[in-house]
Amino acid sequence: MIEVGSSLKSTTTVLVHSPIGYRQDEQEVKELQSLVACLNCTVYYIAKFRLRTINSKHHLGSGQLAELSSLVKALPPCTLVFNSELTPTQQKHIQQQLCVDVVDRTQIIFALFAKRATSHLGKIQVELASLRYASTRLVGGWTHLERQRGGIGLRGGPGESQLEIDRRLIKSRIRKLERQLIKLQAQQAQNRKRRVKNKIPIIGIMGYTNAGKTTLYNALTKQSQFSSSQIFATLDPKAGRLVLPCGMKAIVMDTVGFVRDLPHSLLDAFRATLDEIHYADLICIVIDSSSEHADVEYAIMQETLESLELHTTRQLCVYNKKDLSNDDLVPCISISAFNKSDVRQLADVLSKELRNLSDTVI
Template sequence: MEKTPTATVLVGVDFGKPFFDSELEELGLLAQTAGLDPVARITCKRRAPDPALFVGQGKAEEIAELARIHGASEVLFDQSLSPGQQRNLERALGLPVNDRTYLILEIFAQRARSHEGKLQVELARLQYLSTRLVRRWTHLERQRGGIGTRGGPGETQIELDRRMIADAIKRTKERLAKVRKQRQTQRRQRERRDAFNISLVGYTNAGKSTLFNALVKAQAYAADQLFATLDTTTRQLYLAQAGRSVSLSDTVGFIRDLPHGLVDAFQATLQEAIDADLLLHVVDASNPNFPEQVGQVQQVLAEIGAQDIPQLLVFNKVDRLPAERMPAVMEDFYDIDGLQVPRVFVSAMRNMGLDVLRIKLAAIAATRNSPEYAGDAAEFGTM
């Protein structure tokens, strides 16, 4: 029997920063991916977050009324809330309140398949939960006792829970460290074979897995949804024009405001991008917000230390473009922060432009062992 999706009100607050999603479209997609049912959306503008309620008393009352009208049983914010704000909002609204960070963690928990992926999600969730004990344990007695006492039983329980979570975080980190050592061994073996390593990176749902499957004839899971792929998959790609094979890895997609806990926890998976010789930066050309998404990917790459790796932009899904936006040529250059990065237009789904992409990859791979490789790398989009 299928579980009925939870009716949810989506809330976004515009603080005047770039890339505010006034329609809350991405949050709605994330909510649906997590199994929620967005029944209403509300946005507002503020100069700064309200310390207690994030949105202020009047807007909180408006959200509560909207939830009542639509029969919602949960409220979801597009920004990260502090534990105190989350607790105060739940009291004011009389409903569970969650934020964007929690939502992404839930999706990752649902989607992780490999042992490594599950460990990474578990670590991120534990680290998130460790900051929320003041909210999760409000059912415990936390009032101070009378004269001569230092605290009630609730405080003892909270300390016990905090210690248990700290122990669980330590154990999970130790298990992840073992997995990372195994990956390092595999990576050293590839290096000894003089492999040329390419990693697919890009905003979530840009079509990385579809492109990966098209290039290496693999069966990696691909779907038109956010975070369809969490676990890294690596295959060999033979490039006839270069007369050699290269290593191609499909990695987790990036997203705006990706929780730092997830970036840290997924360091082992993202290591494939850090150690790559070339990043295939896949972009959804049909998305009107693709410039902002490119910027968000560049930001995450900088966070993980991969900003100096040569890039080749792959503008995917050109089959979805209207006639007036179709590219006149299948390859050119695209400006990122003043640098002209080579770009190829493809449709991985329709097998369009893949021959051009393979020729481009072969040309780049062929320079690997040449003395001019370091100079040529700049030509291929070193950020």
């Protein structure tokens, strides 16, 4: 059973990393470690298994499950955090066989989003996504919902099973949240109309989590929104005004950061928040140039933009944190070989690059 938006039962965790085959995946483990750390949990141990195939009943192979079981017995009480998405059946079987709490990466991301949501809109979106996700995984009771929501739903008629009550409770809560979301979206549409009427261009800032989007947003709009080295520091989009050196006014929008394998239901919930970005004239893709995996993060970002149908909006790549980067950035320039001025600009960049190279050689 998934506790909607709650933190883990035990704050001591054992991470279970079990990719298929042999691939470089240290970053995936580090990312899960940071997600868990953001929930104030400690990682006691990282268990790694290589899978040839995924076991439909308990995810790991039988021998691997026995190995994990002995490990768990030797450790203090903990929660097992799987670095992959488990089916409800797999989760239930591992829990039963090892007598420990089990959560997967998706549930960790949900818990973190729930912890970070501050605005009314953000809270509604996260709860909606959690409930939609949970409704597809209902295998047991859902009585904690009644506790959490102060007794919504009440008991059904005679003969209604716990599972039926659970489904009804979730459905009615989802409907209520959807109605609230529609109202908030109508308000957003009003604000948007005003901007369109005033013909103010919109610049969206997007990128992998922790790339420095909010820091850049603050620098551009002279605001002081919360920025932090923690993953998913921003959940609620912010919009601020910017006056460009040419005197043109623009709206700059900061957005939620993305990670690999962001649960689809979360992405769907955040579609509403990211609706505004569909009206952007330009998207600044912020890339952390000091990250060892900047290229992977960039690829994940492009995939996400595609799934949000934002890939056709004009983009500008901004390589941030160059003060931390040891590598020389891959230079970017866009030209038309038919355009003399572009070719001159390219010649300038080439001479600058070559000068830099010869400086390094000397």
